[in-house]
Amino acid sequence: MKTKLFIISLLLLALAGASTVWAAQPPSVQVTVTALTSTPGGVVPAPPGNSGNDNQWFYEYTIAPDSLTDTLPIQICTKSTPTYDKDGNLVATGYPLVLKFGPVGNGGNLPGVTLPAIPKFDADGCQTANIDIAATELAAGSTYNKVVEVQVDSSTPDNTQVNIDGRGIHVHVIVTSGQPTVTCFVTDSSFNYLLDCSGGQVTFGNGGRFAIVANNKKVEVATNPGQFYYNIIWTNTTGVSQTVSVTFARSSVNPHGAQAIHALVFPSFPSLDATAFALVNDGIPSGADDKLESVVVPAGDTLWVDYHLEWSGLGSPLPLGIGTSCSTANQSFSVTGTVKTSDGVTTFGGCTAGATGYKK
Numbered sequence: 001m002k003t004k005l006f007i008i009s010l011l012l013l014a015l016a017g018a019s020t021v022w023a024a025q026p027p028s029v030q031v032t033v034t035a036l037t038s039t040p041g042g043v044v045p046a047p048p049g050n051s052g053n054d055n056q057w058f059y060e061y062t063i064a065p066d067s068l069t070d071t072l073p074i075q076i077c078t079k080s081t082p083t084y085d086k087d088g089n090l091v092a093t094g095y096p097l098v099l100k101f102g103p104v105g106n107g108g109n110l111p112g113v114t115l116p117a118i119p120k121f122d123a124d125g126c127q128t129a130n131i132d133i134a135a136t137e138l139a140a141g142s143t144y145n146k147v148v149e150v151q152v153d154s155s156t157p158d159n160t161q162v163n164i165d166g167r168g169i170h171v172h173v174i175v176t177s178g179q180p181t182v183t184c185f186v187t188d189s190s191f192n193y194l195l196d197c198s199g200g201q202v203t204f205g206n207g208g209r210f211a212i213v214a215n216n217k218k219v220e221v222a223t224n225p226g227q228f229y230y231n232i233i234w235t236n237t238t239g240v241s242q243t244v245s246v247t248f249a250r251s252s253v254n255p256h257g258a259q260a261i262h263a264l265v266f267p268s269f270p271s272l273d274a275t276a277f278a279l280v281n282d283g284i285p286s287g288a289d290d291k292l293e294s295v296v297v298p299a300g301d302t303l304w305v306d307y308h309l310e311w312s313g314l315g316s317p318l319p320l321g322i323g324t325s326c327s328t329a330n331q332s333f334s335v336t337g338t339v340k341t342s343d344g345v346t347t348f349g350g351c352t353a354g355a356t357g358y359k360k
Contacts (some may be wrong), residue, residue, distance in 0.1 A: 008023045015309055026159040027094035029121075033150050033166035034075040035059070036128070037141045041070035041341045056168035062240060065140040068112075069345055070133045070177045072167060076118060079124040088202055096164035097121040098153035101131070102171075104318035108145035108172055111135050115148060131169065139173045146171040184232040184337055188225035189308075191277040194355050197326040208355035209326050212311070218318045221356065222249060223311045227256050230307040231277075232337035232351055235269055236297045245342045246292040246305050251310040251354070252333035263292050263305040270302060281303045294342045307335065311357065329358035 002254075035045040035057035046058040059072060069141040076099065083091040111335055112135035113228040119127050131148070138144060149167045185204050193201040194208025213222040230253075238243050255261075264283030268275040269310075286292040297303045311333065323330040334354030340347045 027092040029094040031164040061173045066082035072131040102151040106149040110144040110146040146174040150268040182349035184353040191274040206354040211360035230335040235302045248290040249336045256308045256310045259285040260288040260308040261286040329356040331357040
């Protein structure tokens, strides 16, 4: 009797062991999410471990008001552990696998974030999906966040176990307390501001006046003053060093000379006088092509750029209806300068100044 019970016990154990060995297990897929350097912003995300949470990636921005444009490439790689039957035949691979970007909580308050569809995975491999940021009207002194994660879409088979490493993507944006200061004005070549009709100096805008001189054939031959300088000054209040470019849009004035544009970076806001003006004109030369490119301005420093110009009507007949007194001046020129980061991602501001001429 004992022998029979022993044999039965062995059979039961064998059956239990066989069940354990050959029980069908669901397939599993290991997903690894890696956030890559943004483009064109060049922001390197904090890797897992630096944030204190190994399953998260952090993009940090400190910008001036009021916009942010960037693209975040997110690489997603998968590796399957398939299921086989007791005879070694493939039962399930875990594919197709469908993933998606979804919000964490309310998703945060950063506007203008576009989450792409993640391509379906039918086999082991890597794919990259781009999260686009085109946020505008970001208020000075504010903080914005966007928190999303890679999730399993409901269309993925229920029996697939999916493990995701590095799933969380955090975007953190600090907007500095105010728009960096941009000012502009027009002077003559001796750094004299132009005058208005009452004889007062015009230190900004387009209220200055100038005279146009014509010969007996009613052809414009000179102006008074003879040339003009458009000056634009930008102070870097972003709290970090910036590499910037300045572009110019001109109306009714032409560059004067092959090196019409010059610039200089001052360690603090300079005195607006002829001495500092002369330093600028001996500073960085930048041709006559309506742009100054890739100047490094440390935090707190001030960039001063001037553009040497002349009236575009010289050599042309006097236009019909030209004003003949200061009060009736109607021949205008203007210049707009715009300060941006050299990659074009952030615009710090622009400023327009000019003057109005009349026939002397």
